[in-house]
Amino acid sequence: MTQAYKYDKDSQGIVTITMDMPNQAVNTMNKDFDPMLASFVEQIEQEENLTGVIITSAKETFFAGGDLHELLKITPGKQQEMFFNRIEEMKKYFRRIEKLGKPVVAAINGSALGGGLEVALACHCRIVLNKPRTKLGLPEVGLGLLPGGGGITRLVRMLGLEKALPYLNQGTQLTPNAALAAGWVNAVAETSEELIKQAKAWIIANPQPIQPWDQKGFKIPGGSASSPKISQMLMFAPAMVRKKTRGLMPAPEVILDTAASGTQVDLETALTLESRALSELVVTPVAKNLISSFFFGLNSINSGASRPEGIAAKKVKKVGVLGAGMMGAGIAYISAKAGIEVVLKDISIENAEKGKAYSTKILDKAIARGRSTEEKKSALLNLIKTTAAAEELSDCDLIIEAVFEDENLKATVTKETEAVLADGVVFSSNTSTLPIGLLANASQDSSKFIGLHFFSPVDKMPLVEIIRGPETSDETLATAFDYVLQIRKTPIVVNDSLGFFTSRVFGTFTDEGVQLLTEGVSPIEIDNLAKLAGMPVGPLTIMDEVSQRLVGDVNVTNERLIKQLNLDANKAIRPATQQVVPKMLEAGRTGRAHGGGFYQYDENGNKQVWSGLAELFPVHNTGTPAQDIKDRILFRQIIESIKCLQENVLNTVMDGNIGSVFGIGFPQHTGGVFQYINTYGINDFVSRCEELANKYGERFKAPELLLEKAFNNDLFT
16 A cells, blocks of 8 residues: 555665654554555565665654554454454564565654554664653553553563553653653654665664664573562562552553563463453453543543634643732742743732742652753742732733632622733633633623633643633633633533532532432542542542531532522532531531541541541441442532533533543543443433432432433443
């Protein structure tokens, strides 16, 4: 299939294979790859007077890996076996490259991830162009897969099992210079011309290369799985992996087993073990979920699926952040990190400086770990200007208000700030629950008013929930969307309501946790089963972190707003929370930061159940099935998400999937709240809702949209 690559032989006898797969922006291992690989391998094998081969790409990237559209279609049985055979056939051609008898150099002119790096690993030498954003890695674990094109086998033989495993099980992506330091590549070139020049020089200097693992007497660095040091490491490794995955993500465990087993057999057998492992993982629900949500879904969101069409993209040059507390300080840092000028305002210059000190703290830690420099620190801090004067905000092109969650205070700040702004400046509020329509009443132009809900800690959490108010314009939404991408966060767009999407659903998670507490279930059991279901922490632990005081304040605010705005109480009132939180506050248990809540904490952060909790909520229920508890915690969130979609708070299923995982911590292996239903089976999910509703209450009753989907046998897409 010669149209998928260019073939050029120079006067020195060096052939350059330039991969350029038609009708796609990147080279991938799709149905056209196999004939392309076979064609150019057979062509170079027949080439007379061959000195060596350079494999490079005509695309911006070198090679993007497997075609995930095709992988999603593979089902157990015949298709799975055909997939296994295809991988094995591809690897035979990789081995023919290695055994060509002539030097083959991968001239990596852009990112090489997954299968792309595996193509390069089959070459005798790898030289990478030092371009911005170029990454090399084997990130398959993040999609529930493993590197099945020789990545495990070759990386282990290059680096040794102990050094290779972290890269494989964490899906680490390295910059060109980091890849050089790690031993993944042989050299780094600064220009395209230098890349090819170095490749040709290596070929001339190494006329008959042999891969290390093909040399007589080769031993894996550090030893095989049976060597004393490695076997000792492997004794503890499975438990460490299981602790991290809780048995919910099979890929890390399979990678560990495949890598270790491969060290005890010859190369060819190791490659086959790898192929078989990948063919088993590719048909798992976890892989399907992760690929659907965290590749296709995430790419769709980040490419602007929820952004208004027909509006030119623009960059924010200067942002004003109102309030230098924890949230405002974090927003200032990530904005400056993206190269945006920041005016950080608080009621006093001292408070504003304290907020700026948050950036200093983060940068000092990065410098101590070798991840930044004093020069970069100075450059970032110089972008943050602190002030107590509203006039300093006059030339900002975006305002983010991040003051305390009180609509009267927010209204005062809005009016004060807008008085000094130029016409048309977008004003946003970082609010987690207050309706944007309500807050926009204080604005001179509600079409320029929008919600930007950041999550704490801002520098680590990947999501921003953009809330469109009733009168927010398309231009305002586009500006907010572009800013979120500019600061390298993932935007989801939702419509206005009390609590929006993420806070509404999060409230059901914590409420079900305290509901179980009122039923006499052990707090340890509640939190542990939530984690076993896939939540990052238990509902009682997270309430301690958020603080019962804050949860209580939100409850009071919600009750008031429901009456004030004549809203449906079921959308924001959490009955169990209303019962439990006042008792905790009365007992002086207001949260971890205030001396403890459900748990008490020592100076090292270790916790145990607060001794007085048993008096308030005695443990007497040991009969609730563990599966019921896990399902209650997850189903409660899913049902609330369906209601958000039904009420047009959510615009798309994918916003719900990504928002639930990135914003709330819904189990990643499920692919998100709606993908969970698709995998569970929509009719089975409805049946389970009925069971839970009959046993535990109407809150588990299937919403109308779910019943409609089940009747039509539709998936949530």
